[in-house]
Amino acid sequence: MRGPGHQEPTRKSNMERRHPESGQGLTHREVPRLVGLLLTMALMNALLYLCLDQFFSSLRHSTEDPKPCPHGYFKMGQMKNCSPWLSCKELRAEVRQLKCTGEGAVKRVFLSEWKERKVALSHLTSLKMKDDFLHGLQMLKSLQSKHIVTLLGYCEEDNTLLTEYHPLGSLSNLEEILNLSKYQNVNTWQHRLQLAMDYIGIINYLHRSPLGTLVMCDSNDLPKTLSQYLLTSNFSIVANDLDALPLVNHSSGMFVKCGHRELHGDFVAPEQLWPYGEHRPFHDDLMPSYDEKIDIWKIPDVSNFLLGHIEGSDMVRFHLFDIHKACKSQIPAERPTAQDILDTYQKVFNSLGDTVTSQTREML
Numbered sequence: 001m002r003g004p005g006h007q008e009p010t011r012k013s014n015m016e017r018r019h020p021e022s023g024q025g026l027t028h029r030e031v032p033r034l035v036g037l038l039l040t041m042a043l044m045n046a047l048l049y050l051c052l053d054q055f056f057s058s059l060r061h062s063t064e065d066p067k068p069c070p071h072g073y074f075k076m077g078q079m080k081n082c083s084p085w086l087s088c089k090e091l092r093a094e095v096r097q098l099k100c101t102g103e104g105a106v107k108r109v110f111l112s113e114w115k116e117r118k119v120a121l122s123h124l125t126s127l128k129m130k131d132d133f134l135h136g137l138q139m140l141k142s143l144q145s146k147h148i149v150t151l152l153g154y155c156e157e158d159n160t161l162l163t164e165y166h167p168l169g170s171l172s173n174l175e176e177i178l179n180l181s182k183y184q185n186v187n188t189w190q191h192r193l194q195l196a197m198d199y200i201g202i203i204n205y206l207h208r209s210p211l212g213t214l215v216m217c218d219s220n221d222l223p224k225t226l227s228q229y230l231l232t233s234n235f236s237i238v239a240n241d242l243d244a245l246p247l248v249n250h251s252s253g254m255f256v257k258c259g260h261r262e263l264h265g266d267f268v269a270p271e272q273l274w275p276y277g278e279h280r281p282f283h284d285d286l287m288p289s290y291d292e293k294i295d296i297w298k299i300p301d302v303s304n305f306l307l308g309h310i311e312g313s314d315m316v317r318f319h320l321f322d323i324h325k326a327c328k329s330q331i332p333a334e335r336p337t338a339q340d341i342l343d344t345y346q347k348v349f350n351s352l353g354d355t356v357t358s359q360t361r362e363m364l
Contacts, residue, residue: 109122147202189311197345200345204338217259218258268297300327
């Protein structure tokens with residue numbers, strides 16, 4: 001028979017085998033669990049990124065009305081039906097002016113209210129600018145589309161016009177807006193590249209407009225150019241200031257000159273600069289005219305601003321290098337069309353988007 005103390009060595013040896021393991025930081029079983037947890041978190045972040053990107057892409061598409069109103073009518077916000085442009089009588093009786101939000105050479109703009117909706121009411125600043133005001137109004141009336149701010153009404157007698165109000169304001173506010181915490185989820189290279197495509201889409205629309213080839217003349221420097229556009233609540237761009245859109249007609253030899261003063265700097269196209277040197281004083285009558293290719297020259301600079309300096313933006317610039325180099329050709333005729341540039345941007349967007357998606361799927 002075995003004595004009572006015979007089992008003691010066995011129990012002690014078992015305890016000795018278990019004890020060293022309990023003193024280690026992580027067991028062999030716990031290490032795989034930790035790695036799995038980290039992988040799960042990485043995959044969740046990747047899925048969240050894709051979901052957010054899909055959400056904001058669908059938001060942009062959902063806010064684009066597939067059935068635009070007929071000429072002379074408008075629809076904005078949550079309006080279900082198109083309404084005719086407001087007349088002088090309606091503007092005077094139904095629009096309540098709140099506060100001035102901006103002023104340019106031609107118009108003074110007031111945040112106003114119409115039927116409990118925020119709107120933008122513009123007044124002519126000076127009678128000597130009336131021709132520019134009426135030109136801008138005519139452009140608004142003729143070019144209504146997804147690329148142009150929505151016209152709600154006008155009154156030539158009072159020199160006023162009413163347009164949709166966009167609370168994010170001018171495109172020049174972009175960096176300030178994207179630095180706000182509530183907009184961090186759209187501060188990505190995808191959304192910034194889409195903004196650049198919106199801008200080029202507007203230029204392409206103006207160059208192929210129902211009225212003919214129009215040139216965006218109010219664009220002699222970057223800040224002035226950005227001020228011509230508004231950033232909408234769904235993060236797209238619309239042209240707002242159409243007071244200086246002269247017409248080019250190549251077949252009849254009709255070209256343009258943007259203003260009557262000498263221009264300087266490298267933002268404007270070379271053909272916009274005085275070609276006869278410093279020793280010959282500038283004279284507007286001697287200044288050669290030019291065509292819509294001045295808008296093409298400026299696209300890389302505007303795009304560079306819109307892309308910003310965030311993760312992925314330099315990668316986008318690398319893929320756009322060749323088309324931007326073509327835009328900066330010293331010979332206007334050798335520059336690509338806005339449609340060519342838009343097509344290239346779309347290819348880059350699709351290519352880089354497919355790369356990101358495939359990498360995420362491989363992680364999954």
